[in-house]
Amino acid sequence: MNATILPASTLPASTLAASTLPDDGAAAHLIAGLRLPGIALASTEGGSVDLSARAGRAIVYIYPWTGRPGVANPADWDHIPGAHGSTPQAEGFRTHHQALRSEGFEVFGISGQSPAHQREFSARLSLRFALLSDAELHFADQLRLPRFETGGAAYLKRLTLIVADGVIVDKVYPVADPAEHAAQLVARLARKQMHGVG
Numbered sequence: 001m002n003a004t005i006l007p008a009s010t011l012p013a014s015t016l017a018a019s020t021l022p023d024d025g026a027a028a029h030l031i032a033g034l035r036l037p038g039i040a041l042a043s044t045e046g047g048s049v050d051l052s053a054r055a056g057r058a059i060v061y062i063y064p065w066t067g068r069p070g071v072a073n074p075a076d077w078d079h080i081p082g083a084h085g086s087t088p089q090a091e092g093f094r095t096h097h098q099a100l101r102s103e104g105f106e107v108f109g110i111s112g113q114s115p116a117h118q119r120e121f122s123a124r125l126s127l128r129f130a131l132l133s134d135a136e137l138h139f140a141d142q143l144r145l146p147r148f149e150t151g152g153a154a155y156l157k158r159l160t161l162i163v164a165d166g167v168i169v170d171k172v173y174p175v176a177d178p179a180e181h182a183a184q185l186v187a188r189l190a191r192k193q194m195h196g197v198g
Contacts, residue, residue, distance in 0.1 A: 036139075096186050110156070118131040146159065
């Protein structure tokens with residue numbers, strides 16, 4: 001098996017249901033009050049977005065990789081805890097996008113994939129929100145985002161940041177159920193169960 005987990009993680013490199021993902025502590029430093037780094041990320045909606053300078057509230061969901069028809073998954077993808085689920089997660093945010101906007105939140109997705117890959121994925125799924133490319137992992141490095149490695153490449157672990165005026169107010173890590181994640185956020189926001197957003 002070629003998959004290895006970077007030192008920030010203590011998860012075993014074996015098949016593990018998403019619902020049993022433990023909190024490995026790799027996102028403990030992402031605390032309320034931390035400002036996002038001032039890095040412009042290429043957007044599927046054209047141009048670039050600097051989340052640190054953006055006014056208003058946002059859901060920033062970070063995901064490892066999205067598949068593409070006819071393209072094989074990265075090496076050992078099926079054996080890496082939490083690796084699968086990016087497509088149903090995006091579909092969930094597509095379904096609940098308007099509900100999140102009604103709560104005052106814009107949605108952004110971030111991965112280390114290229115802008116071209118993200119544009120294809122966004123068009124294929126008819127997403128109504130922007131995906132942002134951190135292909136050089138500069139944003140991830142500045143925030144020390146948790147990641148894993150397989151096939152000689154690094155991928156971001158699934159994580160969601162709740163942001164207001166470029167500052168973290170809450171986070172969700174690990175994301176145990178990607179397919180239901182957006183619906184769970186809508187429910188929590190409706191019940192005012194997010195720190196700093198009541």
